Amino acid sequence: xSTGVLLSAKELSVRFGGVLAVNKVSFDVHRxxxxxxxxxxxxxxxxxxxxxxxxxxxxxxxxxxxxxPLLARAPHEIAPLGIARTFQNIELFEHATVLQNLLIGRHVxxxxxxxxxxxxxxxxxxxxxxxxxxxxQVIDLLELQKHRDALVAGxxxxxxxVVELARALCTEPKLLLLDEPSSGLNVEExxxxxxxxxxxxxxxxxxxxxxxxxxxLVSKVSDRVLAMNQGEVLALGTPAEVQAHPGVAEAYLGAxxxxxxxxxxxx
Amino acid sequence: xxxxxxxxxxxxxxxxxxxGQVFWYAALLLALLLAPAIVSEYWLAQVTFILIYxxxxxxxxxxxxxxxxxxxxxxxxxxxxxxxxxxxxGAGVPFALAIAAAAGIAAAxxxxxxxxxxxxxxxxxxxxxxxxxxxxxxxxxxWESVTGGNAxxxxxxxxxxxxxxxxxxxxxxxCLVLAVLATLGVLNLLRSPTGRAFVAIRDSEISAxxxxxxxxxxxxxxxxxxxALAGVGGALYAHKLKFISPDQFGVLQSIDLILMxxxxxxxxxxxxxxxxxxxxxxxxxxxLAKDHLPDAIALAPGLQGVVYGVVLIAFVLFEPLGLxxxxxxxxxxxxLFPFYRRGMFRxxxxxxxxxxxx
Numbered sequence: 001x002s003t004g005v006l007l008s009a010k011e012l013s014v015r016f017g018g019v020l021a022v023n024k025v026s027f028d029v030h031r032x033x034x035x036x037x038x039x040x041x042x043x044x045x046x047x048x049x050x051x052x053x054x055x056x057x058x059x060x061x062x063x064x065x066x067x068x069p070l071l072a073r074a075p076h077e078i079a080p081l082g083i084a085r086t087f088q089n090i091e092l093f094e095h096a097t098v099l100q101n102l103l104i105g106r107h108v109x110x111x112x113x114x115x116x117x118x119x120x121x122x123x124x125x126x127x128x129x130x131x132x133x134x135x136x137q138v139i140d141l142l143e144l145q146k147h148r149d150a151l152v153a154g155x156x157x158x159x160x161x162v163v164e165l166a167r168a169l170c171t172e173p174k175l176l177l178l179d180e181p182s183s184g185l186n187v188e189e190x191x192x193x194x195x196x197x198x199x200x201x202x203x204x205x206x207x208x209x210x211x212x213x214x215x216x217l218v219s220k221v222s223d224r225v226l227a228m229n230q231g232e233v234l235a236l237g238t239p240a241e242v243q244a245h246p247g248v249a250e251a252y253l254g255a256x257x258x259x260x261x262x263x264x265x266x267x
Numbered sequence: 268x269x270x271x272x273x274x275x276x277x278x279x280x281x282x283x284x285x286x287g288q289v290f291w292y293a294a295l296l297l298a299l300l301l302a303p304a305i306v307s308e309y310w311l312a313q314v315t316f317i318l319i320y321x322x323x324x325x326x327x328x329x330x331x332x333x334x335x336x337x338x339x340x341x342x343x344x345x346x347x348x349x350x351x352x353x354x355x356x357g358a359g360v361p362f363a364l365a366i367a368a369a370a371g372i373a374a375a376x377x378x379x380x381x382x383x384x385x386x387x388x389x390x391x392x393x394x395x396x397x398x399x400x401x402x403x404x405x406x407x408x409x410w411e412s413v414t415g416g417n418a419x420x421x422x423x424x425x426x427x428x429x430x431x432x433x434x435x436x437x438x439x440x441x442c443l444v445l446a447v448l449a450t451l452g453v454l455n456l457l458r459s460p461t462g463r464a465f466v467a468i469r470d471s472e473i474s475a476x477x478x479x480x481x482x483x484x485x486x487x488x489x490x491x492x493x494x495a496l497a498g499v500g501g502a503l504y505a506h507k508l509k510f511i512s513p514d515q516f517g518v519l520q521s522i523d524l525i526l527m528x529x530x531x532x533x534x535x536x537x538x539x540x541x542x543x544x545x546x547x548x549x550x551x552x553x554x555l556a557k558d559h560l561p562d563a564i565a566l567a568p569g570l571q572g573v574v575y576g577v578v579l580i581a582f583v584l585f586e587p588l589g590l591x592x593x594x595x596x597x598x599x600x601x602x603l604f605p606f607y608r609r610g611m612f613r614x615x616x617x618x619x620x621x622x623x624x625x
Contacts, residue, residue: 053477055473055476055477074481076476076480076482077479078477078479079478079479080479084478085477087473087474091471091473091474091477092470092471092474093466093467093469093471093474093475094471095466095469095470096463096470099279100463103460104464104467104475104478104480105478106460107463107464107478107479107480108479110460114461114488117455117456117459117460117461118452118456119452120455120458120459128276128280128459129276129280131460132276133276167478171479
């Protein structure tokens with residue numbers, strides 16, 4: 001499965017004013033793997049995502065995707081390369097239906113120009129039907145049939161999470177960035193999510209890069225895990241290796257020695 | 268109760284979703300075609316104005332209701348269209364060419380306004396477009412060689428393919444044809460990727476961008492289409508009144524236009540026309556009501572402004588979806604009778620909106 005590097009981050013650093021949010025982070029994501037970023041709050045995981053989707057520009061470092069430098073691209077030029085993402089706090093198009101959201105995901109594959117659409121020519125009509133077919137395949141995969149014509153604004157949180165995943169899949173990505181796919185989901189929905197992530201990797205051949213806190217989900221689906229803390233790489237390896245890494249427990253819980261320093265000193 | 272059984276994807280693409288819609292829209296079109304024979308000349312003129320404002324409303328609806336960009340200076344585009352039409356037909360350009368050029372010039376101005384809009388959002392964009400409206404009004408007043416300045420400018424009757432359109436009836440048909448074409452064009456855009464890109468920009472710029480939508484391109488496109496429709500409306504408006512002056516395209520006109528789309532119902536194509544009906548018939552209703560009001564109120568200046576203000580506030584508070592929203596509720600009530608519930612149109616509030624990336 002793992003044949004070559006799909007995405008490679010080299011010495012990424014980003015500074016917001018006095019805060020060094022990401023400090024010299026390097027990692028490679030291989031084709032066909034599920035690669036997970038973990039770390040306590042404020043470790044810089046989402047910032048790394050925003051660097052890859054070009055919402056932020058790094059202070060230094062480089063990102064290479066499929067052999068091309070990513071930093072030369074504008075944010076809207078990322079999706080056509082085959083990189084799709086979801087957001088931590090769900091950024092769906094609220095006042096549109098689920099189907100419309102998925103069809104917006106087909107934007108990079110639109111086939112006709114403005115004038116053809118204004119007149120709704122035969123070419124546009126046929127392209128619309130093809131787009132619908134693709135969207136329906138994703139609806140089938142993620143079992144969204146009964147929500148198809150519902151407005152997103154009226155859907156429960158768990159379903160929105162799935163709709164966002166569906167919208168990302170509609171762009172037919174090669175690399176899927178999932179920002180906390182299980183946050184806000186109940187146990188059953190999290191299980192579904194794990195199942196889908198594996199399906200997306202195995203059946204659609206999509207490489208997945210995700211940020212996740214739920215360690216059960218992480219160990220279930222990830223091939224490799226990168227632990228971050230305070231903007232720096234802490235550990236990289238299989239889920240078991242990373243969990244066993246002493247620095248990781250320290251980052252989440254604090255080191256044994258630290259407890260002393262927290263004690264109130266006698267006056 | 269109607270249940271639409273869907274068997275192919277064409278059904279979701281079609282403009283008329285079921286036979287009932289075909290029937291009612293055909294009936295509406297027939298009524299509009301027969302209107303000159305039915306209504307008096309005065310009311311025909313009012314319907315003509317509704318069509319003209321409807322075209323302008325479509326443009327503003329596309330910009331504000333579907334792309335989420337507010338323009339408080341839309342009367343300026345109306346004015347650009349009107350003056351372009353006056354200048355061109357004055358120079359002997361045939362009507363069809365002149366109105367196309369008026370739309371084109373307005374669209375070009377729309378692009379120029381749209382460019383700074385890429386960096387402005389919400390209230391700041393409103394203020395920028397408001398300032399633009401003042402600038403354009405001033406240009407109309409000062410550029411006397413073209414616009415005739417504050418003295419105004421007269422227009423000749425439009426002539427289409429050698430036939431001069433003198434009567435109100437002929438002009439009404441002209442407006443009807445253009446209104447229908449504009450509506451079809453907007454509906455076509457809305458059911459294709461361009462229209463969905465507009466909606467995406469309205470609801471979440473950040474994820475629109477991540478879906479590969481080029482914000483700069485689609486925002487300026489929206490401004491251009493909106494301004495072009497306002498330009499067409501302006502050209503027709505100029506012909507209808509036969510006389511234009513800068514004060515017709517001031518801030519009050521812009522506010523009327525905003526009022527029109529908000530009361531009509533933001534985010535619906537019907538809303539543009541419902542709003543136009545409101546805007547045109549309201550002064551008549553107020554005039555009729557004046558006969559029955561005590562003199563202290565009836566003769567007070569600014570009565571119309573107060574009524575408009577109260578209606579606007581009432582809509583924002585009680586029916587944010589406007590007249591179209593009211594109609595939707597009524598229709599649902601009939602469709603589901605007797606199962607309609609009061610809470611059916613209530614939306615869950617989104618507390619989880621990400622603030623970080625804005």
